[in-house]
Amino acid sequence: MNTKVTIAGVEFQNPIMEASGTFGSGMEYSEFVDLNKLGAVVTKGVANVPWAGNPTPRIAEVSSGMLNAIGLQNPGVEVFCERDLKFLESFKDTRVLVNVCGHSAEEYIEVVDRLASEKRVDMLEINISCPNVKEGGIAFGQDPKAVEEITRLVKAHAKQPIVMKLSPNVTDIKVMAKAAEAGGADAISLINTLTGMKIDVERQNFVLANKTGGMSGPAVHPIAVRMVYECANAVNIPIIGMGGISTWEDAVEMILAGATAVSIGTANFYNPTATTDILQGVINYMERKKIDDINDIIGIVK
Amino acid sequence: MNTKVTIAGVEFQNPIMEASGTFGSGMEYSEFVDLNKLGAVVTKGVANVPWAGNPTPRIAEVSSGMLNAIGLQNPGVEVFCERDLKFLESFKDTRVLVNVCGHSAEEYIEVVDRLASEKRVDMLEINISCPNVKEGGIAFGQDPKAVEEITRLVKAHAKQPIVMKLSPNVTDIKVMAKAAEAGGADAISLINTLTGMKIDVERQNFVLANKTGGMSGPAVHPIAVRMVYECANAVNIPIIGMGGISTWEDAVEMILAGATAVSIGTANFYNPTATTDILQGVINYMERKKIDDINDIIGIVK
Amino acid sequence: MKIKEQAEVIGQKKLAEGVYSLLLKTTISAYAVPGQFISIFSNDGSKLLPRPISICEIDKENGTLRVVYRVVGKGTTEFSSLTEGDSVEVMGPLGNGFPLEPGKAIVVGGGIGVPPMLELTKQLGNDVVAVMGYRNDDLFLADEFIDAASELIVATDDGSVGVHGTVVDAMKENDLVADVIYACGPKPMLKGVAEYAAAKNIKCYVSMEERMACGVGACLGCVCESKEKDDHSHVNNKRVCKDGPVFLSTEVVL
Amino acid sequence: MKIKEQAEVIGQKKLAEGVYSLLLKTTISAYAVPGQFISIFSNDGSKLLPRPISICEIDKENGTLRVVYRVVGKGTTEFSSLTEGDSVEVMGPLGNGFPLEPGKAIVVGGGIGVPPMLELTKQLGNDVVAVMGYRNDDLFLADEFIDAASELIVATDDGSVGVHGTVVDAMKENDLVADVIYACGPKPMLKGVAEYAAAKNIKCYVSMEERMACGVGACLGCVCESKEKDDHSHVNNKRVCKDGPVFLSTEVVL
């Protein structure tokens, strides 16, 4: 049975990754899962300098999901390379996708340039869709011209293939996917979080210090599947699908809709072995359904 | 204690309505709730002629919500006036909002004209956001120019105040709200359903015959609250808030965010007395919090 | 009269592989007729929609309803772990039920369409031939049909018991005739039974299934295609939950 | 060593209005130290995030953990209905715990910050003054602190028992001194204790709270502000779940 998938020339031993920001750089969850079993580790967003993120509370629970407003706290690309990439050195079987964030095109490029020489980085995931950043961030991801532009700029600097991570907070995701493709993206990943809000009726105030937060978890899964399906039928570059994947069925659903690989985010928080559990479930499904090659079912539901 | 709210000169005894399409014209649920207790009955979308709707399956369950692809099946405005409005005659205390749908501006206007002389109709809710209609429908609701245009046309014909019902499947809901306001809308209601998809991994096919469906239920609530909040701070016309309201807390949350009234949809399906239960909960909250007038808490969380 | 309430679980037992019989104490029993169904709700806040399950037996004296169901997904898996003393949310009775017609009757059930025919068979009285189709020799409820019907004919997909084939094969083999036929089962089976009935000129009622949301006729989620324009919908659609689940075989497109 | 597993409920009892004591059989007990916490998960598929609850007592011999919690929302309401023999999903031990320092100690708990101090008090040995603050005369766990500590001083908001006021008022009234202070409770209380400690030049540990998602340090959801740049984050933020919940009072902004 073959579970290998290839995206932009990079081969992944299987299509199961975790989603940026939910897994750190893998250190914490390496107590629960063997990172070498994963298709890829996708790191938390990294900026050119350390970011402090938003005030707390940063987390709110909602029905079948959560809101987060971390605000892309990160130690900056320098520390990231020295510490996190070094930690990832020892996991040779898994690929490493570094999620990149910035307030401006210049900041993205600074990170991309710094990562160019890092051998441990197999691919860059460019987060143009985080709803928690006031400048840049969502503005990039919601305007097709800006998406194409930033993609082109990043692509010109990147030494590794680039995956553009799209925001679901748009009228037509296909337009954004096409813009990324036109800008030269090697792949796209979706969905980032949907902007939501929770109000505490007793305190009559927002639950999150940031007022709004990004919604993730099973609640967003049907929207994610729809968007992956739409994009798969709109562009010719591969898709990394994510959003509310919690079970192997959710992962298979996403693959059938057109994702070449899938990322698991929020599910790690309630099941630290979600990634490997889901991988095993997908393998069992393939056996039961006599699917010899995972590539045979990518996007077959039309 | 005052629970009365006024929208476009129409007084509602309380801010609790049910959401269009989830309650028929009230007949079926009148076995469970006294319609005279509700702020308003909002009818299923009505077109100029009978619509057959989509093929089945039309319903899929998702985590904390559901997808529907009814496709606006309805018996047409003529039967509606003769049967449904007649049925509603006897419930004098509740207001009646008729939800209007169409494939084109002409079709909307035909319905609006036909309803002009109907005394039992207190307000029209213009559904420009149903994701299940291929022509018109979503196209109207996702383009601000189209929203303004259809609002203006409908307003010119309408004898009752009009509420424009907005689609959440947009990049910036504020733009749509402002377009409706600019077109002369008396109020706006939001959110309609978010477009989602479910795939059956065993059959390797879509669960819904229509492939996609509109997502509703608690899963969409945080998005709805955020959008109501955004609109409340962008326009000066009143807002009817809806989306995943399942408990009195959810209803209060929506009011605090800026809704003058709220509609309860999917919750009726798992709690047929959801509307009156929530009304009672809101009243208890007001008592406990010593809120003399519901109007005092509309949009106070800023 | 529709009721939504917490029913008390009187008992549950496994009838066959994946098939469970659940006995519930509920005031719905006072109003129920054969062919109606109830909605059973999950305790899990992420699974909101009702699971429609047909009524298998009604005991008005003890105030209980019996339902028999097959575990096919998350909801039915949850129900299968209910035990005596637990409570579960139910709504009903829903739908129209089978009209009790005079004369000789054939009741036909296939797979998980078998259980809804039991109360009907009992209420029809004695001149009833029951034709029940199963996958294999796991003949759940067969003993109870032997007691309730004048005759039980069994068909199995694998031929292990009775007629090798479908219930329609069994009806043909026995050249059954009657004044009325009642059927519940998968759509292809209903189609076959309806064709058999039409050929023999027998009045035929079929019980339909569709995905449901409200269960009470409000959402228009569960329609099936009707041959004529429907009085309520004014299009060729009938609501399975409200106008059905039982229809004349000649009313609906099978 | 972090474990996620189904723990068995050995028993549960109500200690005071809305306050419950839950005894769990879990292998986590083998690795736990005072001041650490566990994540308890809801059975309801719509409530996904863990509820962090501090460890109140550790019984390594019997392999049990005791937690004491206040019912404040949906998750804790669900936990309060657990009874003997039920199982519940838990993860832990999480966080760093209190360092056991030599010398004379003051342990300070306020409200639902009282329970986490019990195991600490026991493990510290004999020279411990416990200062516990309550709303009213519902003095849950007070008897156990009497047994565990050298002395118990009680403060109540309503003045019904002990010192009328806060734990800080009680400390001042008794002019307490020691080599180390440990505190858990609401932030304003921690601030007061930290100021008292600073004034008296006593080393002080505080246990912090923040909304959590992962509970293991991966999501950066639960940070608190640190006075210096943190070694891990490289900004002025420390993760309560991983770097804490116990911090030196001088490390964090209270």
Ligand SMILES: Cc1cc2nc3c(=O)[nH]c(=O)nc-3n(C[C@H](O)[C@H](O)[C@H](O)COP(=O)(O)OP(=O)(O)OC[C@H]3O[C@@H](n4cnc5c(N)ncnc54)[C@H](O)[C@@H]3O)c2cc1C
């Ligand atoms: C009027 C009516 C009466 C019924 N009576 C019985 C009965 O007596 N015994 C019994 O075992 N089953 C009966 N069913 C089917 C039963 O409702 C479904 O099997 C059940 O809802 C599945 O729930 P689940 O959560 O276990 O499965 P899910 O996880 O929701 O779905 C698993 C699979 O079950 C099927 N399914 C789901 N919902 C429905 C539905 N509403 N109708 C048909 N199939 C569905 C689908 O194929 C789906 O893929 C009846 C259905 C209807 C409409």
Ligand SMILES: Cc1cc2nc3c(=O)[nH]c(=O)nc-3n(C[C@H](O)[C@H](O)[C@H](O)COP(=O)(O)OP(=O)(O)OC[C@H]3O[C@@H](n4cnc5c(N)ncnc54)[C@H](O)[C@@H]3O)c2cc1C
């Ligand atoms: C490290 C740590 C240790 C804790 N130890 C204990 C303990 O020993 N006993 C105890 O009773 N409680 C403890 N708490 C608080 C406990 O986690 C919350 O009360 C609980 O998660 C509420 O869950 P719920 O579903 O009942 O409430 P929800 O319905 O989720 O929320 C109700 C209210 O509880 C509060 N709350 C929710 N989540 C948290 C959280 N993570 N931290 C703080 N407050 C929250 C909020 O004010 C919210 O409005 C601890 C919290 C932390 C972070």
Ligand SMILES: Cc1cc2nc3c(=O)[nH]c(=O)nc-3n(C[C@H](O)[C@H](O)[C@H](O)COP(=O)(O)O)c2cc1C
């Ligand atoms: C706590 C948290 C932090 C996140 N941080 C990032 C991030 O740094 N960069 C990014 O591109 N996406 C980030 N995301 C989005 C996730 O990668 C993912 O796109 C989203 O959560 C949907 O997947 P899920 O439902 O499986 O969590 C974050 C999500 C969560 C919940």
Ligand SMILES: Cc1cc2nc3c(=O)[nH]c(=O)nc-3n(C[C@H](O)[C@H](O)[C@H](O)COP(=O)(O)O)c2cc1C
């Ligand atoms: C089965 C179903 C049918 C609906 N039909 C209509 C409709 O005819 N017109 C309309 O404007 N909205 C329709 N809606 C949308 C609801 O009115 C409401 O906007 C949406 O469901 C969000 O609210 P909820 O989460 O409380 O259900 C329908 C929703 C459902 C679930």
Ligand code: FES
């Ligand atoms: S399920 Fe709603 S009309 Fe039948």
Ligand code: FES
């Ligand atoms: S809860 Fe995730 S870092 Fe603390």
